[in-house]
Amino acid sequence: MKARIKEKTGEPLTTVKGIKKYFIKKPSLLAKAITRQKDIVIKAVDDVNLEIREGEILGLVGESGCGKTTLGRVMLKLYEPTAGKIFFEGKDITYCNGEAVREFRRKAQIIFQNPYASLNPRKAVREIISVSLKNRGVNDPRQREEEILSLLREVGLNERHINNYPHQFSGGQRQRISIARALAMRPKFIIADEPVSSLDVSIQAQILDLLESLQEEYKFTYLFIAHDLSVIFYISDRVAVMYLGKIVEVAETVELFENPLHPYTKALLSAIPGVGMKKREKRIILKGAVPTPIDPPQGCRFHPRCFVKKGKICDLKEPTRIPMGNSHYVYCHLFS
């Protein structure tokens, strides 16, 4: 059974510093003229710093609208950041072009959430995976064929299905195809964006098991994005919790679940139905819903719903990263 990675394994593989991603919706000229409507700014990711070490699985968890998917896509250069820098293997790749981007893309891959939307419905499995292999430089068709068959075996698909089209597969099987497609590039870094959320419970287990086995064998670095805390607990070495575009806490998995510090993390863990790590005293029920990232609250984003607010400072000033020892960091005024 995989032991969790405890020690620092040297240089981080990928780092993001001060990443912001704002989506701006401009009203039409007419609307501006008549009603003086302003631009709508969605602050999906607002000043995030994160580093992922080589060989580790970092879990990124948060509820809908917290910005985790957007952050993942920025890290993979699928979106251009509004501000901030992205480093990969020590190099600044934020604004690079051409060959540099292609090289990055060979080493960093993604598995998307929706198995029904992430495969080209007009291409057979063979073609889908061939694209990856050609990009990697496998030019001999016979060699490609061999590799495709080997990949299909590796992800648990029947080799006979090599000519089938996506619609002929189930959700779980399509995810396996997506995994094979990513694997074909022999990447160093894989972002798994909620890869099991839309799958049934027993299929979830199969895919998680597959991702775990592949990681054990190839020692990939994963950014695993999910909203299901039990899945995050199971697969991650370290966990980062996001709320409304910001990271609120980062710690090693067991440490986070046993000793959550940020009030939001506590509420999140307390909300998990069924079993908890300790005998739960009283469940923390947050009031209200998550506010929209269009007009986030001033100061600490969580203060309107916080049940242990420190005082005025929470309304006015944004908390900074506070190291709590043991690789545990929290962004909260209670600890400053």
Add this chain to the structure above:
Amino acid sequence: MDLLRITNLTTVFLTRRGVVRAVDHINLRIKEGEVIGLVGESGCGKSVSMLSILRLVPYPGKIIDGEVIFNGENLLKKPLTEMRKIRGKEIAMIFQDPMTTLNPVFRVGEQIRESLRIHGIINGNHGEKKRVFSWFANKARREFEQQRVMKLIEEVELPSPEERYHQYPYELSGGMQQRVLTAIALSCEPKLILADEPTTALDVTVQAQILELFNRVIKKHRTSMILVTHNLGVAAEFCQRIGVMYAGRIVETGPTNKVMENPKHPYTCGLLRSIPKISKKRVRIKPIPGNVPDLVELSHKCAFYPRCEKASPVCEEKEIELKEVEEGHLVHCALSK
């Protein structure tokens, strides 16, 4: 005395490919004030079971066997005009996705009020709708209904009740919409609520809020509830008894703690082992191999046979019966004693 007693309920869908046995001879009992869970994966028949109770199964579905005894009467034998009096009034339903359940062109308050209007609830009197065309009588009725709706909106803890009444569903978040559905379900004070995956589409903190709301409401009104879910954690926390469904059959049923701690059916065991749990020691999950069978081509006496690690020739010998392994804990398996 049982509030609801289902025996041998069987619902099939007559399709061109063949007959799909969506619900296959299920048995279920629920008392007043009890909460039972129906747990299973997609396609196991739990939603169709709920629809069958209210006879809302869409074409080409057909209920072909069994009895649904509610308050002493068999719902399957009632004329449809009588069923209309039961749906929404005696037995209410909360559906899975609030955004598609609420009517997008009507205001929220109006939708909650609709239930009261249709069932002729006047001044707390669940009587027949009086055909009085006097404007004054109708005014009193409208005012009463509006007041009652406001009370319901407050009971489900929607903030700013006056504003909410006049809002459209799209103006509310998922959690708030689900509260509106709960208000609609509660409006006529039903004896039984069927909740079909009410929290699946919601975030985990919102889910906690909604479950807490259900808890409070059920205790206050002594309503019974059948909660359909694929989340074993939700079932574990919320339900007193659970039934595990697979391929249209209830394969195991019993008090929640007994079924979770001492599962007897191989599918239940497999399911529990395949779900990641948060605990002191990280345990490697063990997935169940294979896929859920095609419900048209069920060729074995036990639907789980092809995926079962304990499968043996005994399983194919004769019809499998429901056996009681300990008090209140029943299992549908050839290998249990």
